[in-house]
Amino acid sequence: MTDEQARWTETIRQRLAVCTQAGDARKAEEYANCYTEDGVLELETRTIAGRDEILAWMCAPSVFPQPANGAPGFVSHHLTTCHIAFSGGNAATVRTYWLVTSAAGLDHNGFYVDTLRREGDAWLIAHRRPRTLWFAPDSVLRI
Template sequence: MLEPEVISREEIRSLLIEYVHCADGGRTDRMLELFAEDAVMEPTGDPVCRGRDEIRAYFESAGRSIRRHMAAPTLRHHLSSIHIELTSATQARTTAYFLAVTEIGPDHWGRYRDTLRKTGDSWQITHRLLQLEGRTPGGWLDRHEAARGTEARA
């Protein structure tokens, strides 16, 4: 493996890890900088978010829900099995498993499937497919989804 490839892989791995640290720490502004201005995010069961403003609105809504539905509003994301495919010197695709843990234990889990591009000295997410694969009954995400269903019927 060539040195530039190793450097790119570590930069991308660091970006993915920084993303979950920002999400868990409520650092939305920094988290959004990890997305390109024109990024697209497709979260399972929710409308597609196009651009940073829509992505911000999605995460701010999730933050309000966490504070409303959790006794101890602490969420910790854990990433594993990070696979990085460099498709060029400035393009990459990744897959990473995530597990979100709250005060009750595992809450929800799935995969991030990302497309990234390097602009200047930094990598940014240009497309994220957030694949939710499961959730714990009675957990935060379960309560969040139930509340949204009630709001939609009202």
Template sequence: MPPEDIADRLAIQDVLFRYAHALDDRDSQLLRTCFTEDAVCEVGATLVGIDAIIAFAEGVLSGFDVTQHLIANPRTTIHGDRAESVCDLHAQHVTRGAPGGEHYVIGGRYDDSLERTPEGWRIAHRRLRVTWSEGNPAPLTSRLREMRARPQQPG
């Protein structure tokens, strides 16, 4: 494998891992470095554009005391300035004192299309496939209902 292919693979893995850290650290600026400006993210809702992705992440994650997203087993195919990647996800969500249980865990995969930009590799399209879950989903479903009920801000 040529050295530039190795460098691209490492840079793409860095984006995948950076995304998990951004979510768990509630770091919107770091999250912004993971996506193209016009990215699409399918996570139950279809989010279009980096600002929508960040707003959704901030809204959903504010309902948890702590989260830990683990990304594993990335498989990446690179075609010039574009790449396809699939990686496994294990995400722990904790809401201390929640009736029905404090923990909600999901397992699944992210299917990603990435693009090389002047700033480096970025996710252009991400699709979450949840394959299993365990625990109390109520804090998440409650937060999603609250977010849907809020009037959308113009602009």
């Protein structure tokens, strides 16, 4: 790994952390700005194309329902193992495992397959495909 790739690796890890925390906090603009203008978020049930559409999706009501007992609901994504492979000086493919906690405890887990593109000094997500591997029986998403 070159010194430049080592710097890029840390920059990419920071981008993924910002995206994760902005998503959990429903900071829509901060989340959408982690993507390229033509970025794609490929969910299992739909594909959202373009930063403006990603922003609109994040501004919509959360897909995570609030608990029936009135207690505040939350989800918290925790990024774990991350492998970054560079292809040239302007692209990287990243696979990152994640765990999600909620009021239920460990709620679900999976991984992201991301393609990032370097634009100036910034590394932005050009394509993200999250995949869920497991749900807890009482997951907030399995109502």
